[in-house]
Amino acid sequence: MAEAGSIHGHGEARVQGALVAALGRERALRLESGVELGPFTIAYQTYGRLDAERRNAILICHALTGDQHVASRHPVTGKPGWWESMVGPGRVIDTERYFVICANVLGGCMGSSGPTEIDPASGKPYGLAFPVVTIADMVNAQALLLDHIGIPDLFCVIGGSMGGMQVLQWAASYPDRVFAAIPIACAARHSAQNIAFHEVGRQAIMADPEWRNGDYLSFGTNPRSGLAVARMAAHITYLSETALHRKFGRNLQNRERITFGFEADFQVESYLRHQGSTFVERFDANSYLYITRAMDYFDLAAEHGGVLAKAFSGTRTRFCVVSFTSDWLFPTRESREVVHALNAAAANVSFVEIESDKGHDAFLLDEPEMFKILRGFLEGSAEHRGLRR
Amino acid sequence: MNEGPGANQRGIRIDLLSIADMVEPRSRVLDVGCGDGALLDYLARFKQVDGRGLEISQAGVNACVAQGLSVIQGDADADLKDYPANAFDYVILSQTLQATRRPRQVLTDLLRIGRRAIVSFPNFGYWRVRLDLLLGGRMPMTGTLDQPWYETPNIHLCTIEDFLDLSRDLGIAIERRIAIDGKGRSRQGGRPLDNLLAEQALFLLRKNG
Numbered sequence: 200m201a202e203a204g205s206i207h208g209h210g211e212a213r214v215q216g217a218l219v220a221a222l223g224r225e226r227a228l229r230l231e232s233g234v235e236l237g238p239f240t241i242a243y244q245t246y247g248r249l250d251a252e253r254r255n256a257i258l259i260c261h262a263l264t265g266d267q268h269v270a271s272r273h274p275v276t277g278k279p280g281w282w283e284s285m286v287g288p289g290r291v292i293d294t295e296r297y298f299v300i301c302a303n304v305l306g307g308c309m310g311s312s313g314p315t316e317i318d319p320a321s322g323k324p325y326g327l328a329f330p331v332v333t334i335a336d337m338v339n340a341q342a343l344l345l346d347h348i349g350i351p352d353l354f355c356v357i358g359g360s361m362g363g364m365q366v367l368q369w370a371a372s373y374p375d376r377v378f379a380a381i382p383i384a385c386a387a388r389h390s391a392q393n394i395a396f397h398e399v400g401r402q403a404i405m406a407d408p409e410w411r412n413g414d415y416l417s418f419g420t421n422p423r424s425g426l427a428v429a430r431m432a433a434h435i436t437y438l439s440e441t442a443l444h445r446k447f448g449r450n451l452q453n454r455e456r457i458t459f460g461f462e463a464d465f466q467v468e469s470y471l472r473h474q475g476s477t478f479v480e481r482f483d484a485n486s487y488l489y490i491t492r493a494m495d496y497f498d499l500a501a502e503h504g505g506v507l508a509k510a511f512s513g514t515r516t517r518f519c520v521v522s523f524t525s526d527w528l529f530p531t532r533e534s535r536e537v538v539h540a541l542n543a544a545a546a547n548v549s550f551v552e553i554e555s556d557k558g559h560d561a562f563l564l565d566e567p568e569m570f571k572i573l574r575g576f577l578e579g580s581a582e583h584r585g586l587r588r
Numbered sequence: 589m590n591e592g593p594g595a596n597q598r599g600i601r602i603d604l605l606s607i608a609d610m611v612e613p614r615s616r617v618l619d620v621g622c623g624d625g626a627l628l629d630y631l632a633r634f635k636q637v638d639g640r641g642l643e644i645s646q647a648g649v650n651a652c653v654a655q656g657l658s659v660i661q662g663d664a665d666a667d668l669k670d671y672p673a674n675a676f677d678y679v680i681l682s683q684t685l686q687a688t689r690r691p692r693q694v695l696t697d698l699l700r701i702g703r704r705a706i707v708s709f710p711n712f713g714y715w716r717v718r719l720d721l722l723l724g725g726r727m728p729m730t731g732t733l734d735q736p737w738y739e740t741p742n743i744h745l746c747t748i749e750d751f752l753d754l755s756r757d758l759g760i761a762i763e764r765r766i767a768i769d770g771k772g773r774s775r776q777g778g779r780p781l782d783n784l785l786a787e788q789a790l791f792l793l794r795k796n797g
Binding site: 544568 | 638640646649650652653654655656657658659660661667670671672675
């Protein structure tokens with residue numbers, strides 16, 4: 200991280216150990232909604248060293264509840280980075296070889312502009328005055344960040360889930376800036392079922408009286424229970440029935456028999472409550488609304504007349520699409536649609552489906568098959584790009 | 589892809605080597621049924637081709653991608669239709685045509701996607717095959733047809749003459765042909781006894797006109 204410091208220009212500040220870039224100062228970022236946003240900030244982390252030719256940069260795009268702390272201790276929770284099994288010295292994304300960037304998405308709550316940040320116009324937190332952002336807006340903001348850091352083009356963009364959506368958007372919006380793209384456990388558009396799950400989460404937040412029409416920061420309240428319920432519902436979708444059964448079955452939580460009440464009798468209930476309550480310590484409820492909305496709005500084919508292949512026409516990017524057998528949130532079928540579109544665009548594409556019973560979250564976990572495949576893909580791509588070992 | 593006759597000193601099977609010899613350096617190649625990627629890897633190393641693969645088994649695909657090859661899971665019957673016309677200089681279908689559901693459609697697709705197609709298949713007119721059936725009265729098994737009738741994926745076996753008939757029907761021109769005998773020796777095809785002596789046949793095809 201320290202090595203990267205020398206290449207950063209002006210407008211830098213360190214907040215909670217993260218780098219923060221002030222962007223859109225001369226010219227505002229025009230959002231998909233038509234709103235002009237600027238100036239705004241993007242908080243990010245870097246790992247490793249940018250080579251002299253500036254050709255070894257890998258951008259990691261995080262998922263809905265992730266952030267820029269991909270391979271370093273989280274400043275709020277104190278936990279290791281969320282993808283340390285993948286990113287680090289000697290790992291698949293080898294920080295001794297590649298310069299790794301991970302930025303908190305626009306609308307996030309870890310230092311990038313979003314509903315928790317202060318609106319320069321009013322001097323108060325944005326709350327719901329923050330404009331609705333899309334996956335394309337997030338990617339456009341990241342592109343400005345790269346300009347700011349001084350990276351002309353990326354060796355690779357990689358991410359899972361919403362991170363994978365950003366990868367696809369990157370490849371479609373900036374084909375000349377992406378040498379290799381690895382969209383994992385994602386889709387080119389959010390399905391009706393996924394929008395439905397998100398709506399349940401948003402309604403849980405908005406039904407919490409402490410939400411105060413989104414203005415809870417001014418009132419000094421916090422819709423913790425609403426956000427916790429949203430997280431609990433969503434968390435189920437990240438797992439699989441097999442994984443839940445293996446982990447918990449119908450086991451009881453610290454008791455011999457059921458209590459004929461509504462305590463967390465079952466271990467699975469206790470687990471979900473824990474997931475909910477720890478999540479609210481590190482995540483903002485309004486951010487959750489904005490980011491889920493960005494995912495719902497994602498439909499890459501829509502801006503290309505409904506033909507997904509057109510989003511990739513003429514692309515020279517090398518793709519490696521990855522899905523997991525037990526992922527029912529972003530099933531293999533949806534990755535296959537992306538692959539079909541890439542084939543129709545005569546793109547250079549690899550596609551692997553990985554056998555796992557861990558559900559959608561498999562991409563975050565220790566999956567040796569995934570590591571082996573991505574190592575090979577990156578190695579091959581690095582060779583084609585002429586990167587030194 | 590069947591395992592077929594043994595690998596040669598350059599590390600790949602003799603029939604794959606004959607295929608590789610038909611491919612111009614630095615061309616764009618799609619290998620349909622690429623198996624473990626041996627041919628694609630060879631073509632990338634020695635002919636600098638821009639290669640892609642299609643493979644039905646996920647394990648095969650994963651192994652290919654792990655060695656840096658661009659391969660997707662799919663099969664000739666279902667997935668060729670996605671590719672645009674003339675996307676490749678060569679589309680290769682090695683020892684797979686006889687296992688497709690609609691060989692006629694597959695051949696048409698190969699020459700739509702590629703400017704040329706390279707197709708190899710076991711020759712059902714091979715004398716050992718004929719003899720097995722004639723004298724043994726049972727489904728033939730040879731080096732290239734090495735599985736019993738109840739295990740084999742081959743559902744559309746043909747002889748060289750059958751293949752030539754279909755090519756004529758489809759307006760396909762044959763640029764080169766190679767006959768590979770039971771000992772794995774390949775020679776220029778097109779001789780009168782090929783249909784009897786060749787265990788495998790290999791064709792370089794293009795559209796007429």
